[in-house]
Amino acid sequence: MKIGKDVEPVLWFVLYTLLRLAGGTGAVKVSTTQLGEVMGVSQQSTSRHLQHLERLGLIKREFVSDGTYIHISRKGMDNLKTVYEQLRKSLVGPASTTLILEGVVFTGFGEGAYYVNQEGYRSQLREFLGFEPFPGTLNVRLRTKVDMDRREELERTPGLEFKGFKTEDRSFGGGRGYPVVVNDEVEAVLVIADRTRYDRSTVEIVAPVNLRKRLSLKDGDVIRISYSSSLERDD
Amino acid sequence: MKIGKDVEPVLWFVLYTLLRLAGGTGAVKVSTTQLGEVMGVSQQSTSRHLQHLERLGLIKREFVSDGTYIHISRKGMDNLKTVYEQLRKSLVGPASTTLILEGVVFTGFGEGAYYVNQEGYRSQLREFLGFEPFPGTLNVRLRTKVDMDRREELERTPGLEFKGFKTEDRSFGGGRGYPVVVNDEVEAVLVIADRTRYDRSTVEIVAPVNLRKRLSLKDGDVIRISYSSSLERDD
DNA sequence: ATTACTATAGCTCGAGTAG
DNA sequence: TCTACTCGAGCTATAGTAA
Numbered sequence: 001m002k003i004g005k006d007v008e009p010v011l012w013f014v015l016y017t018l019l020r021l022a023g024g025t026g027a028v029k030v031s032t033t034q035l036g037e038v039m040g041v042s043q044q045s046t047s048r049h050l051q052h053l054e055r056l057g058l059i060k061r062e063f064v065s066d067g068t069y070i071h072i073s074r075k076g077m078d079n080l081k082t083v084y085e086q087l088r089k090s091l092v093g094p095a096s097t098t099l100i101l102e103g104v105v106f107t108g109f110g111e112g113a114y115y116v117n118q119e120g121y122r123s124q125l126r127e128f129l130g131f132e133p134f135p136g137t138l139n140v141r142l143r144t145k146v147d148m149d150r151r152e153e154l155e156r157t158p159g160l161e162f163k164g165f166k167t168e169d170r171s172f173g174g175g176r177g178y179p180v181v182v183n184d185e186v187e188a189v190l191v192i193a194d195r196t197r198y199d200r201s202t203v204e205i206v207a208p209v210n211l212r213k214r215l216s217l218k219d220g221d222v223i224r225i226s227y228s229s230s231l232e233r234d235d
Numbered sequence: 236m237k238i239g240k241d242v243e244p245v246l247w248f249v250l251y252t253l254l255r256l257a258g259g260t261g262a263v264k265v266s267t268t269q270l271g272e273v274m275g276v277s278q279q280s281t282s283r284h285l286q287h288l289e290r291l292g293l294i295k296r297e298f299v300s301d302g303t304y305i306h307i308s309r310k311g312m313d314n315l316k317t318v319y320e321q322l323r324k325s326l327v328g329p330a331s332t333t334l335i336l337e338g339v340v341f342t343g344f345g346e347g348a349y350y351v352n353q354e355g356y357r358s359q360l361r362e363f364l365g366f367e368p369f370p371g372t373l374n375v376r377l378r379t380k381v382d383m384d385r386r387e388e389l390e391r392t393p394g395l396e397f398k399g400f401k402t403e404d405r406s407f408g409g410g411r412g413y414p415v416v417v418n419d420e421v422e423a424v425l426v427i428a429d430r431t432r433y434d435r436s437t438v439e440i441v442a443p444v445n446l447r448k449r450l451s452l453k454d455g456d457v458i459r460i461s462y463s464s465s466l467e468r469d470d
Numbered sequence: 471a472t473t474a475c476t477a478t479a480g481c482t483c484g485a486g487t488a489g
Numbered sequence: 490t491c492t493a494c495t496c497g498a499g500c501t502a503t504a505g506t507a508a
Contacts, residue, residue, distance in 0.1 A: 031490085031491065031492085032491080032492065032493085033491085035492095042494085043493095044492095044493075044494090047492055047493055047494095050492090053492080063491085063492080065490095065491085066490075066491075067490090067491070068491080068492080075505080118499095
């Protein structure tokens with residue numbers, strides 16, 4: 001019996017309570033006694049629950065002299081967002097939220113190609129796209145605050161999770177992908193690496209084809225990236 | 236340990252799963268075996284959970300020869316909506332959804348006054364308004380599809396619950412109230428009785444004052460009813 | 471096919487307590 | 490204060506089975 005993925009109902013409730021206490025930031029300072037009181041559970045059980053949540057990677061704790069800071073991790077947030085999305089779908093209907101981002105194409109340092117060519121990412125992209133990804137990414141710079149806000153809105157949805165992996169040489173971090181349509185023509189995935197997620201002004205796009213050729217794009221061209229929540233995978 | 240109100244985490248999960256299977260309508264035909272499979276739980280436990288949910292009044296069951304229809308009750312829906320609202324608040328920010336309804340004032344059959352004067356409702360209205368309710372209601376007819384759709388949107392939020400009650404003579408049903416502001420001036424409660432909720436074109440307003448006098452209203456006047464989700468009680 | 475009872479294995483809870 | 494251990498009471502799950 002698992003809510004979302006991995007999470008037992010009781011633990012999910014603890015996570016949900018933490019979210020309510022933490023608000024948007026996902027961090028609170030709260031003791032096991034306090035938290036237990038809010039939930040109507042003993043300090044002891046609360047302590048155990050928090051250990052479990054931490055072991056599952058849903059929260060991180062930071063112990064200070066007079067208490068503990070609890071951060072809900074990415075994975076924890078994803079879980080909550082997934083449940084939120086499910087509830088939204090059923091309660092307010094298939095709100096076909098369409099988000100549109102506009103940005104300018106630019107040439108990066110070829111890092112995108114390097115990452116896409118890692119088999120660890122390739123295989124996941126293959127699954128999301130349904131095709132072999134073109135071995136390069138399209139770099140897009142967002143120019144306006146509106147676009148950056150929309151990007152944040154996009155990030156509030158769970159999207160598709162890329163898992164990190166290790167090769168002999170080095171380790172690669174995780175990230176998320178969002179199924180999008182570029183210039184109302186080409187299906188692609190907007191990729192946001194966990195590492196780079198605080199650079200709010202750029203995004204990268206991966207597609208089954210060479211987007212520059214397919215859409216005759218050159219540096220400085222403006223493209224339109226559409227995301228529909230209904231394109232999300234079902235679970 | 237209760238999610239929303241009354242509901243243990245495990246039972247909440249069952250309710251949540253039912254919602255996902257049922258979609259917006261809140262009704263599914265599903266066997267304990269099937270439901271158990273979806274949740275990763277035995278048929279026996281599922282059966283017990285459904286009995287508990289029914290005893291709590293969160294679902295209703297209808298047994299037919301080849302299975303069972305499960306309806307999520309109003310109370311069950313309210314619980315799910317409450318959790319949804321909580322998640323929304325934390326995940327997408329205090330979306331100060333402001334709904335505006337417009338409608339035409341008309342004179343009813345005095346039923347409103349009859350109900351408001353029942354102490355069983357008066358005491359609850361007193362609590363919601365913070366004042367003694369004026370002994371009469373303002374009847375409003377919604378004219379456009381947009382207004383009726385907004386009314387439905389309003390009904391998707393949990394609002395305030397009016398409990399039904401019994402007197403020596405008869406019994407009175409429950410309903411919901413939504414805190415609103417009339418003509419941007421007067422705080423009031425929009426009341427929707429469970430019994431009348433399928434008459435989509437009319438609503439009734441209760442306020443601490445005589446709205447007709449206070450706003451110099453006569454039959455046929457158009458009023459503006461604003462609802463802000465942030466006015467909702469916190470729990 | 472259904473739903474749901476009984477019996478028991480196993481898990482979770484909180485009191486007591488330690489660090 | 491804080492977190493978290495141990496351990497027994499009680500609750501919950503499933504197998505077996507009935508209707």
